[in-house]
Amino acid sequence: MTDAKLDDAAIETTMLRLVAERGADKTVCPSEVARALGGPHPDGWGPLMQPVRRTAVRLAHAGRIAILRKGKPVDPDDFRGIYRLSLPAAGVTS
Template structure:
């Protein structure tokens, strides 16, 4: 089984993809996982929880917005499916 990338790598990939997508657009965490882990579902699924932790850190720092059903959600209230975007003032 491949090694899970460290949090710095995960945060960098989230930001890279969010900036590539642009303000007003969102990125699915599974897209980040596939970008780092490839197309093998067994591999990229292992990255989903570490990516969630990285996204929460970035949200706490004000660098990304976590959205659920199109609306910003506080990291403490994060449940289920979510997407990531840049803040409007990025």
């Protein structure tokens, strides 16, 4: 995938699918989204981590996912470190 729009669409679709499949009160690691798209080797999924983060922030603003840190929802515009993704209003990490 070389087209940026296609990449964003693929990331969004994959992220929403993985979060939905995991279900309520469960979370997804952002690297799971990147690995689903880029494969198991870090050279494939590593470069996708920033686009995954940007997509997560956008979807959190839209209320379609929640970004969690230490099991608690965070402000999508102000979080650092390790984070997880979940369905909105879920607050328990897996």
